[in-house]
Amino acid sequence: MNFFERQIEVRKSSRRLVVLFVLAVISIIVVINLVIGGMSIANGATPAEVASLAVVVSIGTAGIIGGVSLVRTLMLRNGGGPAVARSVGAVPVPENTTDPRLRRYRNVVEEIAIASSTPVPELFIMPNERGINAFAAGYSPNDAAIAVTAGALERLNRDELQGVIAHEFAHVVNGDMRLNIRLIGVLFGITALAIIGRLAFYAGGSGRSSKNNNAVPIVLVGLVVMAAGYIGVFFGRLIKAAVSRQREHLADASAVQFTRQTEGLAGALKKIGGLDEGSRLRSAKAEDVSHMLFGEGLSFSSMFATHPPLVERIKLLEPGFDEKKLDSLRSQWRSAPPNGLEEDQRLGLAAPQDGNPAQAQPRRSPAQQPRQATGTAAPVPPQHVRVDARQLVERVGDPTASSYDQGQALRRALPEPLVEQAHDPVEVIALVCGLLLSADQRVRAAQHQILAQRLGPGPADAAWHSGAATAGLDPRLRLPLVEIAFPALRRRSPDELERLMAVLSELIGADGKVSVFEYSLGTLVFTGLHESMHHKPSWSGKRQDLRSAASAIAMLLAVLARVGNPDPGKAEAAYASGMATILPGSAIAFALPPEGVIALEQAWPVLDGLRGEDKARLVEALVTVVLHDEQLTVEEGELVRAVCAVLHCPVPPLGAMS
Template identity: 30%
Template sequence: MRFRDQQHETRRATLRLLALFGLLLVALVLAVNAALCALWWGGSALLLRDSGFLYLPPLFFETNTAIVLVFVLGGCGVETLRLRSGGGAHVAEWAGGRELTDPRDVTERRLLNIVDEMALASGLPRPRIYLLEREQAINAFATGWSPQEAVVAVTRGALQRLTRDELQGLVAHEFGHIHNGDLRLHMVLLALVWGLSLVHGYGHRLVDAGEDGRRSVPGVLVGPVFIAAGGLGWIAGRMLQAAVSRQRELLADASAVQFTRSRDGLGGTLRKIWYQVDAHEAALLRLPSRLMAGQLMQAPPGWLSTHPPLAERVRRVCGRVLAPLAAPVLAAGDADEPRRASAPVPPAALAPAAASIAYAVAMAETHDPSGTLPQPRPTSDDDEREAIDRLARVHGPGEMRAVLLALIATPGSQRERRAWRDETRGLSTADALRDEVKKLGAAARLPWLEVLLGRLARAPLHDRQDVVEAARRVMAADGQVRPIDRLHWLALRHRLGEARPPSPSAGTSNDLADLSESALMQVARLTAFLSRLVPDGELETGTAWYQSVMKRWVRGAIVPAPELPDADEVAQALAAVQGLPWMLRPVLVRAWLEAALAASPLNRLSDGAADALRLAGLLLDSPMPPELARHYIELPAAISSGT
């Protein structure tokens, strides 16, 4: 079965179960009324044998119905308010969680990176992340009342025992719960079941003796009716609650595959949890797993189990039956995980290196009478020049943020425009600034973006992180993550992240063919990702461009096929390429550019290809080749320097 079919079927099953909840409430009302009616007629017949037809008291059915609804719906409302007031953070802290804001090791940094990636892939706000430090079992839960208030908590065992792909699958599963509205649904169902239990409790209070030690006759007669009806209703409610939870777990599994575009990550996670369950290593020390069963990644089995059998979940995710997978503690390597947001290298520090390496591999700039080499961009028109002059007077973090968000928003997307309005609400000049941005041509937008990134990089860290989060919300507002969105996102994280000195890279060779096979594979992955934009965004020409680039360094072997990497693989590939020796990164950018010019009509880059290559060079801290610089207008020096 296709995963979208699984999602549709699971949603239909959930609706059927929720309809049964409504029928259960109706049945409870009918049962109470029928039992009390029979009790009234039976008692009256014994006391008044010759009274003829027995009349019920006025408002008999209305009163009984009101009592049941007050306890069930009123109790549900009260419990809902109580659960809502606690908040997701309160639950995570009560479970022993520590909020992750400043990662202490590579596994924590990996988790934060994955959460950022899944937020972008799902189009959801980034939840607060908590680490359950004492829990060695592989597990996680999401809680909160809405996506804006959501919290995701992950156990230390998950960080230590899952590979990056598997951890991504686990996090994507929790994002699936948030995306599908399960957080609110779980709380409402919990409150509804609690309301059903109040009917049972009301019956006990009627039967129990009062302060004087006596029991009332009506209470003794009526109480057992509410005890029996309420008890059966509570059991039926728990069964329906567990059935709904099982369906939502399957839906979250399918959503995780949708977000990650991979079965292996979530499949491996479920198999490792299965192994821990069989080895009796899945117990949680501090977290009350029975109480929070519906919110966990996996809960203890039982006759009211809130999760489908792990074997069934593995079969549905992987497409076949697989055995449990051992879950030892894995060695965490720092080399394969990028910093959560790398800082830009200061221009002053780059200047000497740029002077010595900008032309390490020559690109001839000879006289070109045929006019086939890239020519300088024509000067801006009057409207664009006026817009540049007005934008040069932008001041203050609010205005710079509004312009930056307008630059990265997809033109013509109404959803992203609404998201932009939400992010700039309260700024009186926002609409005017957006109108000026709309006047900028393709050759001016990316230079302006780099200028703003340079200015915003001087702001405090929390302000920079706020801009990155706002950009993610705008880009994900339409539910689509385009390759150029991914590059913009990576560029923002690269330039606006925490400052850290660049790590020196060993080696002085300027030949990529000397790289190890694993390093060359990461170059191939990053090149395959760029082939979705270069030279013209078409699959056939992108594949040809990829082959043209890679055949330069794959000697005596077949060039690997350009498998389009997912978000996780792009992040890993970028981290590996950023770690290449400083002389090789400009060589790679130049190779991308040469192949793109050769594949483009009249050696002219498309706007999309030029932007992709310029952003890629920015991510690699590589100087821009002059042939690429010709594609863009040159902003006045005063603007570029921020003076």
């Protein structure tokens, strides 16, 4: 099952969720009406009165459930993934942390994000949770958050942590997060009746103790509503179990394919089974996110379990595993619990950039940064890439071990002073602006003036110094550095982000032309920040098919063909190969838009409206064009990265395909 097929399955699950929700609401309404109707008849009510009461009760109950669900869903939508993380007591990872566990956690997430071509999620830790667990939350990769427990960071070695984070990234790219966050909102409305009934019951009980004649009916109504609410709890748990279990199997399989080894993920599961804390959460809100967790956060019967049995998950990874092994591990770890960092040192898993508090270097402001980054300033030669375009479509949203290897290599090649700046919510603005400063001193001076007018002299000078620090950076590292900067950017206020996007547009247009890198960086930042703030694309395109989108497709392929082929004849040949892949027999001739790459702005509302299977063919056509000459230039890779971000199709770095 590839990325596009999984997207279809998520949509089916969403429809199934709606059906189950409606059935649960109907069941609750029927129960409440039966009880209240019976009480009314016992008190001498006529059938007409009972019928009228049933209508009122049904409308009122449906209104309460629907209203509470809607309000809760809107609250979650406005807060995105970070709001869900904070709701269970998680706190953000400090940007300047020297804690080796937190640095290792952040580095692992950044490596996987670069490898899967997704923005780095905001990182949270649940400091009071000793069990081993994690979850990803958000409406899209652009507003995602990942939270792990303190127990996971304490007990897991780097390979095991990679397995857990890769599992969570599978939920990020597969669209499971949106489904999971909808589950929280929808089920809150069902279970809210139990809370309302409990309040009515206690209010009536208090009134009865004061000899209030109305207390008895209030108590009875409270009992009925509370009973109906617990029916809602029953259905809620059943719905979560029905929706979640298969998604967990798929995420496990994706994690194994991504990290190329089963030991990490299996090791994490064994530690859950072998430690007394297991994967349990103490938070009072644990049930809200139980279907989102890496492991069971609460003790449920198998009927309500949101995850496959632990031993079953381990055996799928290690077919010969004997579950009695967990007993011996449990006995061993009671006296000497595992320590993840010590295992890293013993097994040779520690990475240099994970850091050590004793060796931590003091932070430096942008003005103190070196004028040249430590990356190479030499031009990057074309990469020879041999890959079947259809094979790459199978890797959309499903990166392989070679993708992870490249993501890890790119992350480790980034100069740490620039990475530290990318983590800082204050300095990150200067870094992103600095990446767009021109090598032409005249244009650069004009850009500095723009920054001084829009942001002030201090930020303008900081961006100038950041531009000097990134001038010698290997071009292949520029967009990964921007991906790492996303969590810090999201911590700025919406007004600041709107101002930043306007400033970036002016910087890009300062010399009257737009390079492929400028357009790619701008598109990634604008798309990512808009979706993180508004939780929807910046356009409202209608559904399209390949025929209705033919002109937009032709424009995109023509621009892409020209980027990789300065020779017009070779560019036309590359274009023709892409068109033959997606629109065989098309009569649309090769033609470059006069505006160049900026013309693609007209195509995005159309192309993002394509169905999943049509997007798959478009990605195949893109790769066919790019690899027509079996060479991948930096500009081609950057533009493909930006295009696929707009299409919401995370393609692993093409360099990992060679």
